[in-house]
Amino acid sequence: MKWQRWAIPASGLPVVAFLAWGLTRDPHTIPSPLPGKPAPGFALQTLAGDSLRLSDLKGQVVLVNFWASWCLACRAEHPVLIEAAKRYRDQGLRVVGVAYQDSRDDARAWIAERGGDWPIVLDVGSHTAINYGLFGVPETFFIGRDGRILYKQIGPLDKEVIDRWVPKLLAAAPGTAGVSGTGAPADTFAEGRSAGHVRVSPEFPTTGGTVRPK
């Protein structure tokens, strides 16, 4: 009888242990099967009218940046991207912008206003976004020289993220399957600041909606 009585308070211990484990988790992490996998290829028309294939860039370090002219967070992110493109250009970093759910004129005007000299392709029909499992804009995929995705940033990029990942990618020798110490895919996944991230299908709309062109 005596010990049975104390079984009740003892049953609280696993609950506390479980919650303590919960503290170590980040609920904002969004799982994706993509890290470590080859980046899905695409062949799309640039704003200038040329054709661009991702496979043409094989052997180089590429940032594939999904954005849209109607996305406010992308405005905040843009200067970071310009700075990164400038700083790492000589070391071989290539940036490709993918305009998501956008019109050619809007995207062109946006770039003309804000700068950026990297190629922008128009994802007509959003097929590329679907292949990349896009959750919203902005989202940026860090692709190594071997064509594999090493890291995915959900939400706007910041300088810290760029400086953490780009030098590692650039330092890796061509043909190696990633950078040592950074390959563990699930752990390297983190969402950026969710504040600026425009989800494609919000589960819980927190605002009156996104300013869309149509």
Add this chain to the structure above:
Amino acid sequence: MNGVVGHAATLSALLLAAFGAVAAYLGGLRRDARYVTAAQRAGVGVFALVALAFATMERALITHDFSVSYVAQVGSRATPLFYTVISLWSALEGSILLWALILSVYTALLALWSRRHNAPGAGVDPYLPYALGTLLCVNIFFLLLISWPANPFRPMSPIPPDGPGPNALLQNSPFMGVHPPLLYTGYVGMSVPFALATGALLAGRLNPDWPKLIRRWTLVPWTFLSLGIVAGAWWSYEVLGWGGYWAWDPVENASFMPWLTATAFLHSVMVQERRGMLKTWTITLIVSTFLLTVLGTFLTRSGVLASVHAFTQSPIGPFFLTFLGLVLLGSLTLLAWRSDALSSEGRFDAALSRESAFMVNNLLFAAFAFVVLLGTMFPLIAEAARGVKVSVGGPYFNQMSVPVALMLVFLAGVGPALPWRKGSLELIRGKFRWPTIVALAVGAALAAAGVRAPLAWLTFVLAVFSAGLLVIEFAGPTSARHRTTGESWVVALWRVCASNRRRYGGYVVHAGILVLAVGVASSATFRREREWTLTRGAVEQLGRYQVRLDSVWAVHEPNRDGVIAATTVSVGGRVLARLNPRLNYYKSAMEPIGTPAVRESLREDVYLVLLAYTADGTHATIKAIASPLVAWIWLGGGIVGLGALFALWPSAGGAPRRDPMPELGRPRSRPVSEARV
């Protein structure tokens, strides 16, 4: 200066609370009134110091003293005064300061009140000092938080010239001035019944007046919590722009779960009071209520679960977990230790009685709370068990909760109609006849009018049935009084209600819940939604409403810029309302925040949201929602509040008066206790 004063005040409050807790427990142990008096004074002193800290923070916010870290975090010179004042609870540290303030108010009230109860000369009854000590321990925890890991008074260096302003969603609606204080007053107030329960367990016995006492100390926070939840739903409806009011978000659930267990408690404590039964269960409920408030705060404030309400990842998680662990293990140990003192005196006499209605009610509320808890925790459980990320959405909660809610709607009328101990079938047949006939007639009329949604139909029919039973509870004694005294119907009704505030206030609360249930069922089932891109001057149709876009223009305000779509809503050519949904651009928000425009009426709301516009102002994309009876939810919440206030209002003359007329079928031998419920 403000920072130093504020921090010094919180630190002194912490020390004083610690001193008071020790004095209270010693006073209880030694039955020494001097210690108890010291603890009571400390309780009042803690309130004074926390109030000073709170006032200092308000002063720092209003005077834009950016040397205080919290002001630098949420303040801005451009924010209007009203929003500056309420920005105190717009982020983590400030909201804990508000929590500490409300907690200290309750502590001071309990201290002053227990002073009257431990009159000099009379021996010290240890259970009140123990309760005060426990409440002071809860104070210690929150004061520790604002003294250290969530200190809002940290000095800033260098001092910024201006700040970002509060969270944009907070700045967007005056509801933010109402909803958090109401909710916190309810949420935090659940500490008092917990402290009283712990005090009773520590003292090892339940005084005869314990149920009445703890019921009153629970009904106050329960009322605030109910109003806070409804105000939160209203805020969500008026601000978030999705036309809904409840999304089963973890923070909403965190406020709802303690409400469910507290409601169960308020019912089971009546069984305890009347029949001396369900003591362990009742104490378990009130301890669970407090635990759920701490758990809810932990889950949503420490970054364990994702939520729209979650503040940024904060370091207070481990502190909350430690506190939660201490409370959980401590109260379970107390319950196990003292379970012998809580044996039942009464027994169930019949299946058909008010006791059994209360039992079913309690099972339903407990099941409801468990369902919500499971759904809230499931993402964490799934990750622990299978390593997968899942999110539990509305479908789970709706499917699980609608049947329980329907049964509760049914019981809201049936419970009050059943007599204590044993009901006779004859009595029940007599009472149930007319409500059944009316409910079935309404059901047939609804079906004939084309209502094809079975759950909504059932809600309406059950609500009418229960409302009919409640009307009989009022009408029976009123008509008897009218006949015997010759008073007018209105006077007779008032006298009947005033003769037993607890009972009739409770029935008014039930009626409010019925109104609320009808509003939820109707607005959830019959809501219509359309989305159009309108050219200026164009008209679109939503049901019987024509919506015309008149113009689109921009406004500049000190703290935000806005774009407004002016629309005219008319019915059959008659103008019903001019609605101006808008999008607001705040410095602190990346995305625009919408302000929907709502034309509210008891029959149906028309709700417009501006989704997008063209820069030249020729086009606007507008979402239009028509929700029938949605205003009944707010109305029902108001009725609940009024009923609870009526029940709490002290009767004239102090002691509860007796029923003038014994009710049909009730044993006349126990009139005194009859008068209580």
